[in-house]
Amino acid sequence: MTPAGQYFYQHGQDLLANYNLLIDQTKQIGEREKDNYTLKLGYLRDFDTSEFLQAVTEFSKKYPEVKVRIHSGNREELFRLLRDDRIDLNFSDL
Secondary structure (H helix, E strand, O other): OOHHHHHHHHHHHHHHHHHHHHHHHHHHHHHHHHHHOEEEEEEEOOOOOHHHHHHHHHHHHHOOOOEEEEEEEOHHHHHHHHHOOOOOEEEOOO
């Protein structure tokens, strides 16, 4: 093998090792993100909760990897949580 061939081969091996490491680490990060995601929902305290809870139950069955946290409150509390990015979705009459 020529010196240029040796150089290319050695650095090619290094590139492939780094590529495989990059792919593996990216997959690991993606799995951790999926495992750690929590959907934060808010609903108006005065609402009838039976339909809401049924929808949450069905969602949890379909997407078991997503944790669901439910916050209840009055309109002002829920708006503040939504504005401050502490809930992802608010169910209200407004």
